[in-house]
Amino acid sequence: MKLWVNGELKDAEDARVSVLDHGMTVGDGIFETVKAVHGQPFALTRHLERLTRSARGLGLPEPDHDEVRRACAAVLDANPMPLGRLRITYTGGLSPLGSDRGDAGPTLVVALGESRRRPDTTAVITVPWTRNERGALTGLKTTSYAENVVALARAHEQGASEALFANTVGQLCEGTGSNVFVVLDGELHTPPVSSGCLAGITRALTVEWTGAKETDLPLDVLDRAEEVFLTSTLRDVQAVVRIDGRDTADAPGPVTTKAMRVFEERAKADQDPKSL
Secondary structure: OEEEEOOEEEEHHHOOOOOOEHHHHOOOEEEEEEEEEOOEEOOHHHHHHHHHHHHHHHOOOOOOHHHHHHHHHHHHHHOOOOEEEEEEEEEOOEOOOOOOOOOOOOEEEEEEEEOOOOOOEEEEEEEEEEEOOOOOOOOOOEOOOHHHHHHHHHHHHOOOOEEEEEEOOOEEEEEOOOEEEEEEOOEEEEOOHHHOOOOOHHHHHHHHHHOOEEOOOEOOHHHHOOEEEEEEOOOEEEEEEEEOOEEOOOOOOHHHHHHHHHHHHHHHHOOOOOOO
């Protein structure tokens, strides 16, 4: 396995980032996970646009898109596989211990791991912790992911693949690494970005391609929704068949099935769908 580290490909055993990198010491970094099918990244332009938005939100220098594209291409060429998880990590770089950044410039790492097609259905749980819809990191895809690690571990303990959060005012928000959609009276809804959820790439494409409405929803909408599904880079559209140990209606239901089909067809037709 070869990785890109600060301008060159390295064998995995030789790939090194300083223990004083700000991404490691204080979580001062951002990242993107991109699906790669037979060496072709999906929606890379949108991922790079979000990487830049996250960098601006943290006050990091804007990443050079050409450099990141070169790094992605080099890693994909060096590690052929049918389905991969391409991970772009961009941090504050070598810095003194503490919250102040150094002046060495950012660190860029691109890595690739093998992945498998997700099952069509999955189970989720809800957790008692909340997303802060008004926090400094809200809407940014940062490496400060420990909150998600804790919630996902609880989901796994309960036989689920994802944990869903409410925000501080009790509205449905998102999963640890996914967005959530619900069907009410036959109509498709998803929480708006103002709820505190990440502006997921797959979420945005699903909204555009299905006409889903962005709606403030209470957390207990999960108890009465006709259908529930998740979206993410590696899940695409995935039906939820169980919530907190309670079986939902037969899944995937008709609206979810249509969303799955539409997403698959549109994604195959355009590997790099641009933003509207």
